[in-house]
Amino acid sequence: MISVSEAGRLGGIITSDAKKISSKANGALGGRPVNAVLNDDGTVKGCNTIYRPKGRAGEYAPLSLNLYRGCGHACAYCYVPLVTEQKRSEFNKGATVRSNILNMIERDAKKYHALGIKEQVMLSFTSDPYSPEHHIETREALKILAKYGMGFCTLTKGGTRALRDLDLFRKDRDAFATTMTSLDESFQKKWEPGAASPDDRIAALKEFHNAGIFTWVSLEPTLNAESSLAIVDATHEFVDLYKVGKVNHVKINHGIDWEDYTHKMIDKLNTLGKAHYIKQDLQMYLPEGYRNEMRPKQHH
Numbered sequence: 001m002i003s004v005s006e007a008g009r010l011g012g013i014i015t016s017d018a019k020k021i022s023s024k025a026n027g028a029l030g031g032r033p034v035n036a037v038l039n040d041d042g043t044v045k046g047c048n049t050i051y052r053p054k055g056r057a058g059e060y061a062p063l064s065l066n067l068y069r070g071c072g073h074a075c076a077y078c079y080v081p082l083v084t085e086q087k088r089s090e091f092n093k094g095a096t097v098r099s100n101i102l103n104m105i106e107r108d109a110k111k112y113h114a115l116g117i118k119e120q121v122m123l124s125f126t127s128d129p130y131s132p133e134h135h136i137e138t139r140e141a142l143k144i145l146a147k148y149g150m151g152f153c154t155l156t157k158g159g160t161r162a163l164r165d166l167d168l169f170r171k172d173r174d175a176f177a178t179t180m181t182s183l184d185e186s187f188q189k190k191w192e193p194g195a196a197s198p199d200d201r202i203a204a205l206k207e208f209h210n211a212g213i214f215t216w217v218s219l220e221p222t223l224n225a226e227s228s229l230a231i232v233d234a235t236h237e238f239v240d241l242y243k244v245g246k247v248n249h250v251k252i253n254h255g256i257d258w259e260d261y262t263h264k265m266i267d268k269l270n271t272l273g274k275a276h277y278i279k280q281d282l283q284m285y286l287p288e289g290y291r292n293e294m295r296p297k298q299h300h
């Protein structure tokens with residue numbers, strides 16, 4: 001899901017000493033007052049669990065949090081183990097919950113609430129929020145974010161496992177997203193052996209869309225250009241936004257004409273009238289002056 005260049009961001013550690021706004025407010029919703037400080041760069045002092053991803057990770061969402069370590073989806077292209085310094089065999093065994101994570105989320109959410117920050121928090125970068133092994137904490141985390149007035153988005157390859165939490169999603173605040181690499185299950189299983197099938201991910205997208213929730217698809221990594229173009233054909237009626245990227249650090253990268261792919265993709269998306277964002281790695285192929293809004297308005 002992420003670029004290895006985001007390694008420094010994955011732990012959620014952002015440093016800035018520039019204090020801009022200090023807010024003492026009853027961020028605990030009836031609890032003790034919270035002293036929260038907004039830094040010049042938009043980060044909140046002391047918030048390392050709900051953090052503001054930068055660079056390529058920031059293209060996904062304005063805020064993020066990571067509940068788990070490891071992921072049983074075992075995607076062959078996943079470089080999170082490099083970032084979290086886990087053996088791939090260990091990482092692929094499945095998700096384990098980060099120690100005390102729900103309390104840390106609540107501590108940070110109180111500060112964001114005290115500062116009136118309501119942006120979407122995306123789950124997640126270092127694992128999948130709906131991995132096969134562990135995902136009950138995802139539901140608890142979403143409840144905490146909602147309690148403190150924050151929006152949220154889940155980006156998952158867990159397919160219909162996510163439907164358990166559909167009741168928590170708010171039409172005017174939240175979003176459901178899935179990564180798709182192919183419509184062909186045999187191809188998908190080769191690259192993402194533990195993840196939900198393409199059909200199951202599509203079923204989840206349809207359910208969220210039918211419930212009025214904003215949906216988007218991450219076409220990153222692009223493992224096969226024709227496959228990603230076919231995904232748009234198959235899903236555009238129930239997907240609101242596409243985020244399009246390439247693939248790095250795997251050999252398949254060398255077989256794709258990225259310029260041709262970018263042009264075909266934007267032609268298709270514009271013909272279908274679909275909102276889209278072309279990520280940094282492909283922006284060099286966009287026509288001059290192309291409107292490429294990183295965070296298009298979600299229809300709520």
Ligand code: SF4
Binds near residue numbers: 075080
């Ligand atoms: S779903 Fe899991 S294994 Fe696959 S890329 Fe995401 S974190 Fe890595």
